Amino acid sequence: xxxxxxxxxxxxxxxxxxxxxxxxxxxxxxxxxxxxxxxxxxxxxxxxxxxxxxxxxxxxxxxxxxxxxxxxxxxxxxxxxxxxxxxxxxxxxxxxxxxxxxxxxxxxxxxxxxxxxxxxxxxxxxxxxxxxxxxxxxxxxxxxxxxxxxxxxxxxxxxxxxxxxxxxxxxxxxxxxxxxxxxxxxxxxxxxxxxxxxxxxxxxxxxxxxxxxxxxxxxxxxxxxxxxxxxxxxxxxxxxxxxxxxxxxxxxxxxxxxxxxxxxxxxxxxxxxxxxxxxxxxxxxxxxxxxxxxxxxxxxxxxxxxxxxxxxxxxxxxxxxxxxxxxxxxxxxxxxxxxxxxxxxxxxxxxxxxxxxxxxxxxxxxxxxxxxxxxxxxxxxxxxxxxxxxxxxxxxxxxxxxxxxxxxxxxxxxxxxxxxxxxxxxxxxxxxxxxxxxxxxxxxx
Amino acid sequence: xxxxxxxxxxxxxxxxxxxxxxxxxxxxxxxxxxxxxxxxxxxxxxxxxxxxxxxxxxxxxxxxxxxxxxxxxxxxxxxxxxxxxxxxxxxxxxxxxxxxxxxxxxxxxxxxxxxxxxxxxxxxxxxxxxxxxxxxxxxxxxxxxxxxxxxxxxxxxxxxxxxxxxxxxxxxxxxxxxxxxxxxxxxxxxxxxxxxxxxxxxxxxxxxxxxxxxxxxxxxxxxxxxxxxxxxxxxxxxxxxxxxxxxxxxxxxxxxxxxxxxxxxxxxxxxxxxxxxxxxxxxxxxxxxxxxxxxxxxxxxxxxxxxxxxxxxxxxxxxxxxxxxxxxxxxxxxxxxxxxxxxxxxxxxxxxxxxxxxxxxxxxxxxxxxxxxxxxxxxxxxxxxxxxxxxxxxxxxxxxxxxxxxxxxxxxxxxxxxxxxxxxxxxxxxxxxxxxxxxxxxxxxxxxxxxxxxxxxxxxxxxxxxxxxxxxxxxxxxxxxxxxx
Numbered sequence: 001x002x003x004x005x006x007x008x009x010x011x012x013x014x015x016x017x018x019x020x021x022x023x024x025x026x027x028x029x030x031x032x033x034x035x036x037x038x039x040x041x042x043x044x045x046x047x048x049x050x051x052x053x054x055x056x057x058x059x060x061x062x063x064x065x066x067x068x069x070x071x072x073x074x075x076x077x078x079x080x081x082x083x084x085x086x087x088x089x090x091x092x093x094x095x096x097x098x099x100x101x102x103x104x105x106x107x108x109x110x111x112x113x114x115x116x117x118x119x120x121x122x123x124x125x126x127x128x129x130x131x132x133x134x135x136x137x138x139x140x141x142x143x144x145x146x147x148x149x150x151x152x153x154x155x156x157x158x159x160x161x162x163x164x165x166x167x168x169x170x171x172x173x174x175x176x177x178x179x180x181x182x183x184x185x186x187x188x189x190x191x192x193x194x195x196x197x198x199x200x201x202x203x204x205x206x207x208x209x210x211x212x213x214x215x216x217x218x219x220x221x222x223x224x225x226x227x228x229x230x231x232x233x234x235x236x237x238x239x240x241x242x243x244x245x246x247x248x249x250x251x252x253x254x255x256x257x258x259x260x261x262x263x264x265x266x267x268x269x270x271x272x273x274x275x276x277x278x279x280x281x282x283x284x285x286x287x288x289x290x291x292x293x294x295x296x297x298x299x300x301x302x303x304x305x306x307x308x309x310x311x312x313x314x315x316x317x318x319x320x321x322x323x324x325x326x327x328x329x330x331x332x333x334x335x336x337x338x339x340x341x342x343x344x345x346x347x348x349x350x351x352x353x354x355x356x357x358x359x360x361x362x363x364x365x366x367x368x369x370x371x372x373x374x375x376x377x378x379x380x381x382x383x384x385x386x387x388x389x390x391x392x393x394x395x396x397x398x399x400x401x402x403x404x405x406x407x408x409x410x411x412x413x414x415x416x417x418x419x420x421x422x423x424x425x426x427x428x429x430x431x432x433x434x435x436x437x438x439x440x441x442x443x444x445x
Numbered sequence: 446x447x448x449x450x451x452x453x454x455x456x457x458x459x460x461x462x463x464x465x466x467x468x469x470x471x472x473x474x475x476x477x478x479x480x481x482x483x484x485x486x487x488x489x490x491x492x493x494x495x496x497x498x499x500x501x502x503x504x505x506x507x508x509x510x511x512x513x514x515x516x517x518x519x520x521x522x523x524x525x526x527x528x529x530x531x532x533x534x535x536x537x538x539x540x541x542x543x544x545x546x547x548x549x550x551x552x553x554x555x556x557x558x559x560x561x562x563x564x565x566x567x568x569x570x571x572x573x574x575x576x577x578x579x580x581x582x583x584x585x586x587x588x589x590x591x592x593x594x595x596x597x598x599x600x601x602x603x604x605x606x607x608x609x610x611x612x613x614x615x616x617x618x619x620x621x622x623x624x625x626x627x628x629x630x631x632x633x634x635x636x637x638x639x640x641x642x643x644x645x646x647x648x649x650x651x652x653x654x655x656x657x658x659x660x661x662x663x664x665x666x667x668x669x670x671x672x673x674x675x676x677x678x679x680x681x682x683x684x685x686x687x688x689x690x691x692x693x694x695x696x697x698x699x700x701x702x703x704x705x706x707x708x709x710x711x712x713x714x715x716x717x718x719x720x721x722x723x724x725x726x727x728x729x730x731x732x733x734x735x736x737x738x739x740x741x742x743x744x745x746x747x748x749x750x751x752x753x754x755x756x757x758x759x760x761x762x763x764x765x766x767x768x769x770x771x772x773x774x775x776x777x778x779x780x781x782x783x784x785x786x787x788x789x790x791x792x793x794x795x796x797x798x799x800x801x802x803x804x805x806x807x808x809x810x811x812x813x814x815x816x817x818x819x820x821x822x823x824x825x826x827x828x829x830x831x832x833x834x835x836x837x838x839x840x841x842x843x844x845x846x847x848x849x850x851x852x853x854x855x856x857x858x859x860x861x862x863x864x865x866x867x868x869x870x871x872x873x874x875x876x877x878x879x880x881x882x883x884x885x886x887x888x889x890x891x892x893x894x895x896x897x898x899x900x901x902x903x904x905x906x907x908x909x910x911x912x913x914x915x916x917x918x919x920x921x922x923x924x925x926x927x928x929x930x
Contacts, residue, residue: 001795003532005880006802018808023801026808027703029825030672036705041574045792048536059545061560066544075773076551082473088508096517096533098525099729104912105852108515109728115462118929123494128928134586137773166773173769177600177630218489249491272561273551273774275731298922300914310922321624321634326589328622333727342496343462343504349473351493362483380489401557410552433479
């Protein structure tokens with residue numbers, strides 16, 4: 001096997017040094033009754049040729065061919081990835097290193113993630129960003145735990161029903177065993193979180209609102225801040241589309257205490273939902289509550305600038321059972337990818353991409369309206385919106401996938417049973433006017 | 446004379462991104478607008494985020510230079526104990542990058558995602574066969590996430606049985622994340638000590654185990670690199686009091702084809718695809734931490750689960766006892782593709798050889814260095830061995846000094862000061878992908894350093910000297926946190 005360098009001679013010489021008679025003898029210390037009597041029942045090894053054939057056959061069973069068009073977002077977005085991103089992130093010094101425990105030989109990772117932290121704080125208008133989490137859902141669950149632990153009296157977290165459905169499920173999984181409770185804030189007929197309903201809620205330790213929300217609509221975050229200030233509780237903002245903040249007012253400027261987001265849009269492939277990039281940011285006040293790694297600037301013995309993992313005293317390997325979170329490693333390579341994307345786009349690039357996302361989505365909405373679709377809400381949105389579809393749409397949608405590899409929107413009924421015949425549509429900069437015109441033509445009733 | 450890999454060469458300085466920024470530059474090719482601009486209400490929009498403005502070559506050179514300040518497995522031997530820094534095969538990257546995988550949208554629907562579902566289903570089966578368990582979830586995004594998932598299942602099982610318990614037993618040889626994972630489930634950790642030979646003794650467990658204790662978390666092979674030979678008796682003790690056994694399978698790479706944890710009393714086990722199954726560590730993730738369970742805990746696995754129905758595959762969520770969801774979609778699919786490719790490339794015999802050679806390499810290092818460094822537990826080890834700085838104390842040289850000096854020799858140091866059960870630990874895990882010549886070079890380097898500790902301790906105190914920066918002031922970093930530029 002080409003990954004195993006040992007020759008027969010090597011093995012013999014090494015066994016002599018260790019004092020064993022054979023490779024099996026190395027395991028003599030394990031009692032026989034604990035050893036397995038059967039081998040591993042998996043297929044025989046494949047050559048690289050066979051593997052390529054096998055994997056391409058498997059990959060082609062997914063309808064994600066080169067020409068496919070994706071009008072679905074809902075937490076995973078089809079954005080263009082500039083050629084330099086996969087090229088640079090494939091450098092083995094980034095990819096085959098581990099957590100920078102030895103900073104003298106990890107300055108590449110460390111400076112890169114420090115720059116990532118900085119650009120994320122810039123994007124979100126926050127003071128501090130961590131070196132990443134698994135995904136938005138897990139970062140948001142951690143943010144909810146921070147809010148819940150801060151309160152000595154209240155054990156409920158109020159979460160908008162327009163937070164991504166999966167994220168709400170993750171929050172439940174994370175907080176229930178510790179005895180906390182999640183209450184959902186209903187949504188209004190305008191497709192926004194119901195502030196009036198929230199005002200009536202008692203015994204809550206924090207609130208979490210997604211903007212743009214799951215329907216794509218932009219929430220009035222300032223209004224929520226007024227409530228959290230009055231109640232003296234933490235205000236958590238989440239988002240699934242990071243590029244929205246190339247255009248929208250950032251959550252920091254609207255008063256967020258904690259921000260949890262998904263960074264997949266920043267140069268990462270959809271990859272069937274993972275690995276993505278969990279973003280978690282906070283105000284200075286939250287610095288010591290934030291779980292996850294942080295990189296800080298310091299000096300070396302000669303007085304030169306350098307970077308290290310810092311504030312480790314918050315972490316599980318030091319605080320053990322007293323740590324508030326068990327997260328240790330994160331999605332570091334994806335954070336580095338996102339940093340590369342942000343540096344590539346720059347200030348003008350990110351604004352232009354964001355504008356084009358919004359323009360395409362507006363054009364898609366208009367085009368679908370002219371094909372007989374009805375807008376579910378009349379609320380400003382970024383690149384996703386909800387439409388009530390004509391009767392025969394589901395059948396046409398399937399034909400579009402089978403014949404043209406076009407995925408026309410996401411059925412909302414499984415997530416919101418009251419929204420029969422409602423679909424969530426998304427358009428990004430990868431969708432052309434022609435794509436939209438073709439779609440509108442195909443689905444015309 | 447063995448020539449060591451470490452040397453000095455030209456290395457480039459590189460400022461922070463924003464120090465290179467010049468207004469008006471952009472490294473991205475922007476698509477030409479083909480629809481009308483449709484401005485949002487000005488109340489909703491803010492200023493463009495103040496990101497650096499660079500040309501394409503600026504970006505390429507920046508990250509190329511940064512990468513050159515890093516040490517990876519492809520650069521040199523990386524014997525970081527407990528982390529399994531084995532070679533990451535490049536064909537796995539090619540497989541994960543196939544358009545059908547990397548371009549797949551997670552909400553495309555089962556019918557149009559059969560390739561991804563089949564791969565996940567098969568990978569679950571492979572991992573079940575390797576570990577001897579009944580069912581597997583691939584959803585956890587990392588080892589610690591897998592641990593949390595496993596503990597949530599134990600918690601849910603006790604809740605289902607009608608009486609929640611309050612404590613969990615954790616030996617001193619377990620992984621560092623175990624107590625934090627348990628405390629997220631509201632369990633108080635009961636720390637117990639391993640015996641004088643580094644192995645957990647059944648009597649110690651029996652004394653700690655009672656009917657308020659949810660179970661035990663055992664790392665096997667443990668963090669001393671030793672196999673827990675009493676695991677079956679320990680499991681019987683825990684089971685007899687109504688508890689469950691959590692197995693930390695981070696060290697599965699030592700026992701593939703030799704021991705199946707599912708056959709020896711473990712109820713739930715997490716794996717690290719980025720350790721045993723060769724996926725890259727990425728400077729700290731993304732990893733993947735699948736969890737394997739027996740029939741007892743299967744109903745509690747997170748949803749969605751992948752099932753096979755004749756010849757088609759689908760996700761199901763209708764599992765009344767599930768702990769719920771722990772990832773937005775299905776876990777780190779891109780990492781699963783890499784691990785699946787690895788398992789197919791190795792086959793059963795290959796995986797068994799991996800464990801045998803990993804154990805051979807570790808024992809070879811242990812025997813070769815045991816007169817040079819102190820070996821607190823001198824018994825046959827599995828895939829890693831733990832020394833400490835006891836012999837060097839007389840020269841006022843610490844494990845940290847030796848680790849830093851190893852950098853100058855061109856090696857990544859072993860894990861230091863972990864496990865906590867060994868003071869000044871120096872934990873070496875060579876992995877099976879290092880050749881005898883590389884290992885001999887490493888042994889020679891450690892011996893030379895031990896000699897320097899005697900003859901020229903100052904040289905160690907000043908190490909490293911060949912790296913981009915010298916030792917960094919971590920106290921300053923923590924006292925005055927500067928977390929952004």
